[in-house]
Amino acid sequence: MGRLYGQLQDAARASLTPFDTMFEVTRRCNLRCAHCYNPPDRTAAEMDTAQACAALDKIAAAGGFMLTFTGGEAMCRPDFLDIAAHARSLGFAVTLISNGTLITAEAARRMAALGFADVGVTLYGARPGPHEAVTRTPGSHEKSLRGIQNILDAGLHATLRSVIMKPNRGEHEALVQFAADRGMRQLIDVHVSPRQDSDPAPVELQLPEEDLEPLYADPRLNLSFAGLPRTGPPRPDCDAGRSVCAVCPDGTVYPCIQLPVSLGNIVQQSFDEIWNGPSARDLRELMAGPLPECSACALGGYCLRCSGVAFLEGRGLLGPSPSACQGARVIARLLGHGHAATDAVKS
């Protein structure tokens, strides 16, 4: 979606329109992925069907357009496709992120008939071993492959979504081939965030810095750093809480899925009360910056810092983000500006 997506985000951001929403329909999941950002308690309260549909009505009325359903595993909810049908009737561009295991041929056909824009399936290996080292669920690879086939057979636009970590190190080559063979769009990430309850356990799975460099350098993995180096440090005021929002299974509204700070609850409040309420206003003011520790950083121009990740990493909304620092060192070295990385390490 690229440049046009950015332009529309900017326009939405200026008018505080919730252009892009992540909607978590459940925390339930049939897999046990080692790096999952959801807290381990999967019994979180859920909006019922009518409440979820009413929440979508409110977001649509506020101008919401791009809508990504996620979880947990959304397909664990028997009413998921009914909620998605309601979203489509409201004109949302609907994307689903799923582990694919529960996507039957019939479910995929219904998604296609509803006009889903994209179905993303998480796959951590082209072979069962590396995939199930991440999902910790025997048999999950075969089920995900069947789901992917059902999605493709239904004619849906499909994305293969992967994270390369220690348990599936080296599997990116086979995953690139897997996606290319099936004409799927591909998204590969290498960074892992702490859990939403700030437990850092998933971060232990991230590859060490020296292993990240060849992955960043590989143009097939879309770990793109086009536009870098920029002048000066990153800006703290991203789209979170401006043109981006996230809804939890119980209706709590976050400014972004990566920034678990409650702005209110969409079951109990109007969208306007939440989006223009005191918490949202305070957050926007706080995120207007500047970033005290980052402003003098020699790596600032190479940095893709995210305020939500910095927050989850325990550095506060305006603090440096260790994972971004690591990425910035890698990018600076790849751009032949290794001295910036060395200076920053010294400082």
Added chain:
Amino acid sequence: MTNDSLVVKRNPQVAWRELDGKIMLVTPADAMLHLLNDTGSFLWKQLDAPRAANDLAAALCAEFEVDEDTARGDVREFIQEILGKNMLERA
């Protein structure tokens, strides 16, 4: 070539929304995001029910002080382009 009596309607599978007066759309087969210009956005808004190309041209004339020939040409171009992208269907 688009015929002026051709009746078209929105493809119900296309997701769309108005932002700052312009229409943005996502086409499902390729997950592509599109933005219509002012004329295209105006014409899209007329299509809440199936409409013939010459009706759309008349609406365009009434809205934008353009002569009939220019309006017909604009509508033809609009229909041809977005029929090709599967945003519209023949009714």
